[in-house]
Amino acid sequence: MVPAATTVTPQAYLQARSRWHPLEIAFWLATLLPFVLFPNYLSLASQIAITALFALSLDIILGYAGIVSLGHAAFFGIGAYTAGLISKFGWGEPISGLIVAAAVAGLVGFALSFVIARFRHFTLIMITLGLGLLAFEAANRAHWLTGGSDGLQGISIWPVLGLFKFDLYGYTAYTYSLAVLFVVFLGARRLINSPFGLALRGIRENWVRMPAIGADSRAHIRKAYTIAAAIAGLAGAVLAQTTENVSLESISFQRSADVLVMLVLGGAGRLYGGLVGAIIFMVARDQFSGIAPQYWYFWIGVLLITVVMVLPNGIVGGLSHIYGRWRRK
Amino acid sequence: MLPPVFGVLFDGLAYGMLLFVLSVGLSVTLGLMNFVNLAHCAFAMLGGYVTVTLVNEFGWPFLATLPVAFIAAAIVSVALERTLYRRLYRSSDLDQVLLTIGLAFISVAIAAYIFGTTQQPVETPGLLRGSVNVLGLGLGKYRLFLVGVALVVTALLVAGLEYTRFGAQVRAAVDNQRMARGVGIDVDRTFASTFALGSGLAGLGGALAIEIVGLDPNFAFTYLVYVLIIVSVGGLGSIAGSFAAAILIGVSDVAGKYYAPELGAFLIYLVMVVVLMWRPAGLFGRR
Numbered sequence: 129m130v131p132a133a134t135t136v137t138p139q140a141y142l143q144a145r146s147r148w149h150p151l152e153i154a155f156w157l158a159t160l161l162p163f164v165l166f167p168n169y170l171s172l173a174s175q176i177a178i179t180a181l182f183a184l185s186l187d188i189i190l191g192y193a194g195i196v197s198l199g200h201a202a203f204f205g206i207g208a209y210t211a212g213l214i215s216k217f218g219w220g221e222p223i224s225g226l227i228v229a230a231a232v233a234g235l236v237g238f239a240l241s242f243v244i245a246r247f248r249h250f251t252l253i254m255i256t257l258g259l260g261l262l263a264f265e266a267a268n269r270a271h272w273l274t275g276g277s278d279g280l281q282g283i284s285i286w287p288v289l290g291l292f293k294f295d296l297y298g299y300t301a302y303t304y305s306l307a308v309l310f311v312v313f314l315g316a317r318r319l320i321n322s323p324f325g326l327a328l329r330g331i332r333e334n335w336v337r338m339p340a341i342g343a344d345s346r347a348h349i350r351k352a353y354t355i356a357a358a359i360a361g362l363a364g365a366v367l368a369q370t371t372e373n374v375s376l377e378s379i380s381f382q383r384s385a386d387v388l389v390m391l392v393l394g395g396a397g398r399l400y401g402g403l404v405g406a407i408i409f410m411v412a413r414d415q416f417s418g419i420a421p422q423y424w425y426f427w428i429g430v431l432l433i434t435v436v437m438v439l440p441n442g443i444v445g446g447l448s449h450i451y452g453r454w455r456r457k
Numbered sequence: 458m459l460p461p462v463f464g465v466l467f468d469g470l471a472y473g474m475l476l477f478v479l480s481v482g483l484s485v486t487l488g489l490m491n492f493v494n495l496a497h498c499a500f501a502m503l504g505g506y507v508t509v510t511l512v513n514e515f516g517w518p519f520l521a522t523l524p525v526a527f528i529a530a531a532i533v534s535v536a537l538e539r540t541l542y543r544r545l546y547r548s549s550d551l552d553q554v555l556l557t558i559g560l561a562f563i564s565v566a567i568a569a570y571i572f573g574t575t576q577q578p579v580e581t582p583g584l585l586r587g588s589v590n591v592l593g594l595g596l597g598k599y600r601l602f603l604v605g606v607a608l609v610v611t612a613l614l615v616a617g618l619e620y621t622r623f624g625a626q627v628r629a630a631v632d633n634q635r636m637a638r639g640v641g642i643d644v645d646r647t648f649a650s651t652f653a654l655g656s657g658l659a660g661l662g663g664a665l666a667i668e669i670v671g672l673d674p675n676f677a678f679t680y681l682v683y684v685l686i687i688v689s690v691g692g693l694g695s696i697a698g699s700f701a702a703a704i705l706i707g708v709s710d711v712a713g714k715y716y717a718p719e720l721g722a723f724l725i726y727l728v729m730v731v732v733l734m735w736r737p738a739g740l741f742g743r744r
Contacts, residue, residue: 196551243734249550250493251737254689258730261682265723385558392555426566432559433541436552 138323146321155400159306163299170298176410177305178367183391183402184309184316185359190388191397192320193352194332195244196253198384199260200360205267205379207233207361208368212280213273215369220286226308226365233361234354241353245346248335260384267379280374294370301370308366312359317399319355328352332397389428393435395442404444464594465715466708471600473707474607475669479662480684480691481614481699482655488631488694490648492542493550495557497659498681499564500530504660505672506568509577519581523664530660531653538652543645561677568674577672599668606665610658614696627651631694683710686729692739702740 136144162173182204189195210229219225240259247255267274274280287293292300319325327343338345368374377383386409394405416424439446483497504526511517511525537560545553585602588595618624629637630644638644663676670680687706691698706725713724732740 190551196554198554247733247737250487250491250693251689251733253493253550253554254685255730255733257682257685258726258733261726262723262730265726269719269723388555389558392551396551423566423570425562426570429559429562429566432555432562436548436556436559437541437544440552 138326142321142323142326146317152400155403156310159310162302167297170302172410172414174298174301174305174370175367176407177302177309178363178370179387179390179410180403180406181305181309181312181366182360182363182387183394183406184313184399185356185363186387186391187396187399187402188316188319188328188359189349189352189356190391191395191401192325192328192332193349194335195349195353196256197260198253198257198381198388199263200256200356200387201379201381201383202260202263203233203237203357203360204364204367204383205263205374206236207364208374208378209267209274209280209364210361211365211368212283212374215283215285216280220284222285222288222304222369225285225369226362229365229368230358230362233364234358237357237361238350238354240357241350244353245349257381260381264376264379264381268376274374274376277376279376280368283368283372283374285369285372294372298370305366305370308362312362313399313403316359320399324348324351329397389432391442393431393442395444395446398442398444398448401442401444405442408443461594464596465712467594467596468600469708469711470704471597471603471707472669472711473704474604475662475666476680476683476687476707477607477700477703478610478665479659479680480687480703481610481696482652482658483684484688484691484696484699485627485631485694486648486652486655487688489627489651490546490634491693492546493553493557494542495554495681495685496537496560496564496677497557497656498663498679498684499561499677500534500656501659501663501666501680502564502568502672502674502676503533503663504530505663505667505676506572506577507660508664508667509572509579509672512579513577519579519585523661526664527657527661530663531657534656535649535653538649542652543649561681565674565677568677572674574674577667579667579672581668603665603669606661610661611696611700618696623647623650683725686725688739690729690732690739692741695739695741698739698741 207229210232211225330338390405390409391402395401507526507529508522511522585599687702691702
């Protein structure tokens with residue numbers, strides 16, 4: 129954020145930030161390329177879109193409001209299981225399934241947000257970790273409902289809008305995930321560039337001072353946390369619907385850790401950070417794990433240390449820094 | 458004759474003592490520098506693998522490898538502290554979490570590369586095998602040994618912190634870091650030594666843990682959760698707190714496995730979340 133030399137009104141500042149940059153349009157056009165260039169990788173592309181959506185939801189609370197969460201997969205899992213169960217019990221219509229899953233995850237998120245907003249720092253990290261582990265254990269133990277470690281079987285999803293059946297090659301799956309991602313992204317972009325988004329950034333920078341200028345930190349955090357939980361639930365629901373299967377992995381600590389890594393790699397506190405991080409992470413994992421799956425995490429570790437030490441704002445942060453310098457020349 | 462519930466209590470106590478040795482170092486370093494070190498159990502794992510290698514490859518007796526496990530973990534941790542950790546003392550929680558999770562990931566991959574992903578066996582001396590009969594309870598000798606080691610460690614730590622010059626410096630730095638710097642205590646050096654000591658204890662704990670819980674490359678993450686729970690429940694920087702929390706968690710875990718196996722780890726996580734909501738600074742925490 130470069131403060132302009134001349135005085136800028138808050139309205140003008142937010143308007144300037146919400147204007148679409150040509151690079152953004154190029155980015156979204158590029159997401160259509162897999163249809164033409166990699167038709168064999170469409171199911172991977174669909175996974176990437178889902179993961180990017182999940183990373184975007186974490187970005188709202190971690191990148192903007194500064195709440196570190198080690199248990200965000202709980203909401204992803206709740207959304208996935210909700211969507212899976214609705215379809216298992218006879219209602220396979222995808223879009224209404226999405227809405228219900230997001231609502232359930234959002235409700236749970238709203239209930240937990242009262243806890244989250246009360247704590248900071250190490251205690252908060254431990255509470256989010258504990259809640260995430262509790263959710264995992266609950267899903268693991270409720271074998272009669274979730275299928276436990278066998279996964280939730282017997283999901284069948286009706287065609288999207290009654291027209292497009294989920295096919296083996298992932299054409300529908302990728303179109304569907306990408307559409308959800310884009311719609312949610314528009315919403316998130318609007319949210320972040322609103323006064324509310326600005327207040328969240330204020331809370332991240334100084335938790336004590338924000339209430340003094342009239343923005344109650346806790347109320348803002350509760351709202352942001354609920355929204356993030358709903359989006360994470362949406363991402364989980366899309367995964368359940370496109371793969372027609374929900375495994376315990378979708379609610380595990382591993383997923384919480386992975387999404388954190390992606391977001392930080394891409395750049396937390398930037399709308400495109402989670403998206404870019406998800407693309408790099410998922411493509412790299414797809415390529416590396418073919419060679420030696422158990423050493424994949426060695427490279428993740430090296431990557432994490434490098435990002436923390438050398439690129440504190442992630443890849444997108446580094447790139448925009450270079451771009452900004454180039455523009456000023 | 459004592460009813461079998463005492464046997465369960467004893468097993469829980471021994472397990473708690475093991476967890477205490479594993480976690481006390483993290484508690485002190487977290488309290489001292491507010492540094493969230495998620496790689497703590499990677500040092501414990503290092504100690505475990507040092508012991509396994511020395512016993513199985515070089516034929517050392519088990520007991521002789523314990524000091525080596527301590528020293529190896531301490532040396533490696535100081536090397537990392539000097540090169541990586543110290544740059545992040547002033548950074549956000551998130552950066553510290555990321556750096557140390559990265560280190561833990563790397564340690565898991567390296568352990569899998571060198572030793573494979575199978576459980577490592579280790580032979581304990583005959584002296585520590587079998588059990589002794591006390592009032593009708595068969596108490597495992599190795600578990601008695603664990604309790605003994607933990608009590609010695611606790612006594613040394615408490616005495617060291619209470620009665621030595623170094624201990625006074627550590628306490629001063631935990632209480633008020635800026636003031637401690639102001640009166641001329643080299644807090645960075647105090648921290649490096651404390652960090653080495655804490656990681657060394659973790660290494661010792663890792664070596665002691667092999668007989669009870671086994672050793673495989675996932676050790677760095679499996680026990681990290683337990684260690685973090687103990688530290689946060691006990692309160693940062695409090696040895697007595699860690700001790701009490703370790704017994705609480707050890708006994709509830711073992712008792713839970715005996716009497717309510719269907720709950721699994723649910724109980725432990727629940728205990729942690731409830732305690733933290735009730736007292737965010739932990740049972741014995743001051744801040």
